[in-house]
Amino acid sequence: xxxxxxxxxxxxxxxxxxxxxxxxxxxxxxxxxxxxxxxxxxxxxxxxxxxxxxxxxxxxxxxxxxxxxxxxxxxxxxxxxxxxxxxxxxxxxxxxxxxxxxxxxxxxxxxxxxxxxxxxxxxxxxxxxxxxxxxxxxxxxxxxxxxxxxxxxxxxxxxxxxxxxxxxxxxxxxxxxxxxxxxxxxxxxxxxxxxxxxxxxxxxxxxxxxxxxxxxxxxxxxxxxxxxxxxxxxxxxxxxxxxxxxxxxxxxxxxxxxxxxxxxxxxxxxxxxxxxxxxxxxxxxxxxxx
Amino acid sequence: xxxxxxxxxxxxxxxxxxxxxxxxxxxxxxxxxxxxxxxxxxxxxxxxxxxxxxxxxxxxxxxxxxxxxxxxxxxxxxxxxxxxxxxxxxxxxxxxxxxxxxxxxxxxxxxxxxxxxxxxxxxxxxxxxxxxxxxxxxxxxxxxxxxxxxxxxxxxxxxxxxxxxxxxxxxxxxxxxxxxxxxxxxxxxxxxxxxxxxxxxxxxxxxxxxxxxxxxxxxxxxxxxxxxxxxxxxxxxxxxxxxxxxxxxxxxxxxxxxxxxxxxxxxxxxxxxxxxxxxxxxxxxxxxxxxxxxxxxxxxxxxxxxxxxxxxxxxxxxxxxxxxxxxxxxxxxxxxxxxxxxxxxxxxxxx
Numbered sequence: 001x002x003x004x005x006x007x008x009x010x011x012x013x014x015x016x017x018x019x020x021x022x023x024x025x026x027x028x029x030x031x032x033x034x035x036x037x038x039x040x041x042x043x044x045x046x047x048x049x050x051x052x053x054x055x056x057x058x059x060x061x062x063x064x065x066x067x068x069x070x071x072x073x074x075x076x077x078x079x080x081x082x083x084x085x086x087x088x089x090x091x092x093x094x095x096x097x098x099x100x101x102x103x104x105x106x107x108x109x110x111x112x113x114x115x116x117x118x119x120x121x122x123x124x125x126x127x128x129x130x131x132x133x134x135x136x137x138x139x140x141x142x143x144x145x146x147x148x149x150x151x152x153x154x155x156x157x158x159x160x161x162x163x164x165x166x167x168x169x170x171x172x173x174x175x176x177x178x179x180x181x182x183x184x185x186x187x188x189x190x191x192x193x194x195x196x197x198x199x200x201x202x203x204x205x206x207x208x209x210x211x212x213x214x215x216x217x218x219x220x221x222x223x224x225x226x227x228x229x230x231x232x233x234x235x236x237x238x239x240x241x242x243x244x245x246x247x248x249x250x251x252x253x254x255x256x257x258x259x260x261x262x263x264x265x266x267x268x269x270x271x272x273x274x275x276x277x278x279x280x281x282x283x284x285x286x287x288x289x290x
Numbered sequence: 291x292x293x294x295x296x297x298x299x300x301x302x303x304x305x306x307x308x309x310x311x312x313x314x315x316x317x318x319x320x321x322x323x324x325x326x327x328x329x330x331x332x333x334x335x336x337x338x339x340x341x342x343x344x345x346x347x348x349x350x351x352x353x354x355x356x357x358x359x360x361x362x363x364x365x366x367x368x369x370x371x372x373x374x375x376x377x378x379x380x381x382x383x384x385x386x387x388x389x390x391x392x393x394x395x396x397x398x399x400x401x402x403x404x405x406x407x408x409x410x411x412x413x414x415x416x417x418x419x420x421x422x423x424x425x426x427x428x429x430x431x432x433x434x435x436x437x438x439x440x441x442x443x444x445x446x447x448x449x450x451x452x453x454x455x456x457x458x459x460x461x462x463x464x465x466x467x468x469x470x471x472x473x474x475x476x477x478x479x480x481x482x483x484x485x486x487x488x489x490x491x492x493x494x495x496x497x498x499x500x501x502x503x504x505x506x507x508x509x510x511x512x513x514x515x516x517x518x519x520x521x522x523x524x525x526x527x528x529x530x531x532x533x534x535x536x537x538x539x540x541x542x543x544x545x546x547x548x549x550x551x552x553x554x555x556x557x558x559x560x561x562x563x564x565x566x567x568x569x570x571x572x573x574x575x576x577x578x579x580x581x582x583x584x585x586x587x588x589x590x591x592x593x594x595x596x597x598x599x600x601x602x603x604x605x606x607x608x609x610x611x612x613x614x615x616x617x618x619x620x621x622x623x624x625x626x627x628x629x630x631x632x633x634x635x636x637x638x639x640x641x
Contacts, residue, residue: 022417022419024417026413026414027417029414030411030415033410033411033414037400037402037403037407041403114396115396117393118393118396118397118398120361120362120363120382120386121361121362121363121386121389122386122398123382123383123384123386123387123417125383197306283365284304
């Protein structure tokens, strides 16, 4: 089967018009169009997202004051100084504003209402198209939600921005991988709708697990020893905790390469269940609604 | 060469069984029970290139499931199939380059963007070169009169407008085989006939093979030379539309309007010895059922000279009636046996 994730891009053109090199370029163009169209569609509905900035700022505020109370006059907690914690909370929530998307819900809706059939009559890879749409949404959220939200957070709370260029570059690269890994987990959750009649519960569970275990609500180091050692071998920390650690300067120099490596490994590892689920799903696909 | 070749095709779905009551619900939590439903039961047929074939059957007969296997959406449980030289499910991405699909109940255009943008995106998805695309689009837009619609977002189109755009979307890459799943559902009569005309032209000019499912038998009459009828996952009829009419049209009905009151008894007497049935509608109207083997003119000859007739109407059994009675009997074979049995009886009576 030519259904591998990368196989889609590489698969040669068909009989109609463009073939070979040209056809490949056209299909690649189509994938970019999915990014562009989703971005423009989101832009058309941007009013809906202005409230998002407020909500994320509010979340940062709640967490900031909670941590402030916990710290009291204390110096440090789990290796975090009070200032580092403020920065960590702000940057974690703002990163979430970027990497968060509803691919899980979109995929399971496609499966449950049967519109997945339309996706399978087109010569492209469905999962890759979804990823591209997620990227279009991410781009929008980065520019319209994360950047303005970050500016407001810096104005309101004592956030310490990193001075090292390596921290900035490292963080931005890792942020992109946060998006990839979070989207991969969403795709896996969404594809599960092929196998269970109603995956609403799984989607909710995923959301809570990602928020909690990624270190968004509580940094990984503050969990009890046994739990934090388990979390270190799960993919969730790669979404929030690792990039947050780079941004707050807790991880520096060569360490940045190491944590980036962990993200890359998780990105590659998570491709396996996606490819497997996609293939298994093709075998037992059951299009609802006749 | 055959465009579509299907051999012993079968599709079985596993369906979750829900046990009754609270106890059943708890039992379901731990161990699910499944039952198998066979939607398509070992069907075989082939469709030569350039043919328009109607695929009909009641709801749940397995039409859509077959179409979904033929288009590579579903993987068959057993059997072999080849469409345009490809095994659809095995080489899906290559295969779908050569087919066009329209699902009457689902849109393949993108809801939020303009029609032309959807077409441009499909151009890239199907890897159609700019020249080919322009030529093809101009042709289709002119034929289906879409000029004014191109810049509108899809969500602002009426159903008829949308369906014409769906056809363009399915044909932009010039597929050699076109699958239509209820393409005229919900459309008004004008759009319906426009679409039928268009499909006929397509077939004539480009030799496109078309397989369509429909519940509107006028689609079939207007387009198809051949019909495959499905019931409960099995093919119960596969052949020409004319054959179907002849085999199933068991007779004709003639309606009379009389100038003066004519008694049923009188009418029966005039046609004595003929296997016809009279029914009176009122004093001035009656109808007669004439079986296929009897000439209508013979019956008319007996009546016309004697009664004061103001109007005569001959009604042939239409496809709707034929199909309805086939659905009801569940087999296309039965009626012939029934007729044969009837004839036997008659002979017995005559002897």
